[in-house]
Amino acid sequence: MTTKKMAIIATKGTLDMAYPPFILASTAAALGYEVQIFFTFYGLQLLRKDLSDVKISPLANPAMPMPVPMPVLVAALPGMESMATMMMKDKIKKKGVASIEELRSACIEGGVKFIGCEMTVDLFDFKREDFIDGIEYGGAATFMKFAGETDVCLFI
Amino acid sequence: MTTKKMAIIATKGTLDMAYPPFILASTAAALGYEVQIFFTFYGLQLLRKDLSDVKISPLANPAMPMPVPMPVLVAALPGMESMATMMMKDKIKKKGVASIEELRSACIEGGVKFIGCEMTVDLFDFKREDFIDGIEYGGAATFMKFAGETDVCLFI
Amino acid sequence: MTTKKMAIIATKGTLDMAYPPFILASTAAALGYEVQIFFTFYGLQLLRKDLSDVKISPLANPAMPMPVPMPVLVAALPGMESMATMMMKDKIKKKGVASIEELRSACIEGGVKFIGCEMTVDLFDFKREDFIDGIEYGGAATFMKFAGETDVCLFI
Numbered sequence: 001m002t003t004k005k006m007a008i009i010a011t012k013g014t015l016d017m018a019y020p021p022f023i024l025a026s027t028a029a030a031l032g033y034e035v036q037i038f039f040t041f042y043g044l045q046l047l048r049k050d051l052s053d054v055k056i057s058p059l060a061n062p063a064m065p066m067p068v069p070m071p072v073l074v075a076a077l078p079g080m081e082s083m084a085t086m087m088m089k090d091k092i093k094k095k096g097v098a099s100i101e102e103l104r105s106a107c108i109e110g111g112v113k114f115i116g117c118e119m120t121v122d123l124f125d126f127k128r129e130d131f132i133d134g135i136e137y138g139g140a141a142t143f144m145k146f147a148g149e150t151d152v153c154l155f156i
Numbered sequence: 157m158t159t160k161k162m163a164i165i166a167t168k169g170t171l172d173m174a175y176p177p178f179i180l181a182s183t184a185a186a187l188g189y190e191v192q193i194f195f196t197f198y199g200l201q202l203l204r205k206d207l208s209d210v211k212i213s214p215l216a217n218p219a220m221p222m223p224v225p226m227p228v229l230v231a232a233l234p235g236m237e238s239m240a241t242m243m244m245k246d247k248i249k250k251k252g253v254a255s256i257e258e259l260r261s262a263c264i265e266g267g268v269k270f271i272g273c274e275m276t277v278d279l280f281d282f283k284r285e286d287f288i289d290g291i292e293y294g295g296a297a298t299f300m301k302f303a304g305e306t307d308v309c310l311f312i
Numbered sequence: 313m314t315t316k317k318m319a320i321i322a323t324k325g326t327l328d329m330a331y332p333p334f335i336l337a338s339t340a341a342a343l344g345y346e347v348q349i350f351f352t353f354y355g356l357q358l359l360r361k362d363l364s365d366v367k368i369s370p371l372a373n374p375a376m377p378m379p380v381p382m383p384v385l386v387a388a389l390p391g392m393e394s395m396a397t398m399m400m401k402d403k404i405k406k407k408g409v410a411s412i413e414e415l416r417s418a419c420i421e422g423g424v425k426f427i428g429c430e431m432t433v434d435l436f437d438f439k440r441e442d443f444i445d446g447i448e449y450g451g452a453a454t455f456m457k458f459a460g461e462t463d464v465c466l467f468i
Contacts, residue, residue, distance in 0.1 A: 219325025
C-alpha cells in the first residue's frame with residue numbers, strides 16, 4: 001500500500017484561518033499521510049517563532065458569532081481587533097481547544113514538512129531569523145511537483 | 157465504473173461564499189458524485205434552519221461590483237451591511253438565481269451528506285437545535301478518511 | 313504517461329489574491345500540465361482587459377505586513393485603499409515580481425484555458441466586451457467534468 005499524501009497551501013495569517021492548515025495537517029499526519037504545507041502570502045505569519053501577533057478581525061465577516069451584536073463602526077474602533085483576539089483566545093482556552101502553537105508543534109512532531117515561499121518572504125521583507133527552525137524555502141515549481149502526486153491538495 | 161467522490165470543507169458563512177459549496181455540491185451530486193460537505197468555523201452558519209441572518213459585507217472587498225462607487229467609511233456606516241445584503245438578494249431574485257435555501261435543499265435531495273464540525277459547534281456555542289435535521293457531527297479525522305478517497309476536495 | 317491536469321476556481325478579485333491562480337496555473341503549465349481556470353464571483357474581475365482597478369484592502373486583514381502599524385479607523389479613511397494598492401504595486405515592481413498582467417499573459421501563452429462563469433457574469437452585470445479575448449463561458453456542470461479528472465483542483 002502506498003502512503004497517502006496531502007499538500008496544503010496556507011495563504012492566510014489570521015487567528016481563525018491559522019487553525020485549518022494545522023488541524024488538517026496534524027490530523028492527516030496522525031493517519032499516516034505524508035504532508036507538506038506551503039506557506040505563502042499572509043500564511044508566512046504562521047511560521048514566526050512568536051505567534052502573539054496573530055490576530056482576528058471583527059470586520060467584514062458578518063458570519064462571526066458575537067457575544068453581543070456590534071455595529072461595524074464600533075468594530076472599527078481602536079483596540080477592537082485586540083479585544084476580539086483576546087476574547088477568541090480566551091474561548092479557545094476555556095473550551096480546551098489547542099492553541100495554534102500547540103497544533104504547529106503537533107505538525108512538526110508528526111513529520112509535516114513546512115515550506116516557506118521564497119518569493120513572498122522577499123516581497124514582504126520577512127526575516128528568516130523570525131521564523132522557526134527546520135523550514136525549507138522554495139517556489140511554486142518545487143511545491144507543484146509534490147502537489148501533483150497528492151491525494152488531497154487544499155488552498156487555504 | 158466506480159462512483160466519483162467530492163469533499164468540500166465549507167468555512168465561510170457570508171451570503172456570497174454560501175453559494176460555492178452548495179452550487180458545486182448539488183452540481184456534482186446531479187452528475188452522480190458521492191458528495192460530503194464538512195461545515196466548520198463560520199461555515200456552520202449555513203446549517204441554520206433560518207438563513208435570514210446570512211449577510212454580505214461591503215467592507216474589505218474592493219472587487220465587489222457596486223452600483224455606485226462607495227467610500228470605505230460609508231460602507232462602514234450602520235445599516236450598510238444589511239443594505240448590501242438586501243441589494244444582493246434582490247439582484248439574485250431578479251436574475252432568477254436560486255436562493256441559498258433552494259440550493260441547500262437541492263443538495264439534500266441529491267443525497268449530499270452534511271457533516272457539522274463538533275469542535276467548532278462547541279467553540280462557538282452553536283446550538284444543534286438551531287440547525288436543520290439530518291446532519292451528522294464529527295471531527296477532522298472522520299472527515300479526512302472520506303477526503304483521502306475523493307477525486308475532488310475543496311477548501312472554501 | 314498521461315498528461316497531468318490542474319483545475320482552479322478563482323473567486324477573489326483583489327490584488328493579493330489575483331496572484332495565486334495566475335502563479336500556480338502558469339507554473340503548472342510550464343511543468344506540462346493541462347490547466348483550466350474557472351473565474352467566478354469576484355474572480356471575474358481578473359478577466360478585465362484593464363486591470364488597473366484591481367485593488368488591495370488594508371481592512372480586516374491584521375496579517376498584512378505594514379510599513380507602520382495603522383489603526384483600523386485610519387485604514388478606513390478615503391484613499392487608503394488606493395494608497396495600499398499603490399504601495400503594494402510599487403513593492404512588487406521594486407522586488408522584480410511579475411505584474412498580474414504579465415502572469416495572466418504567461419498563462420495564456422502556456423495554453424491555460426480561461427472559463428468565465430456564465431451565471432456570475434449575468435448576476436453582476438459584467439460586460440463580455442470588458443473582458444480579454446479567448447475566454448470560454450460555461451457553468452459549474454461543464455467545469456466539474458474537467459475538475460473530476462484532475463490531479464490537483466483548488467478553490468481560491
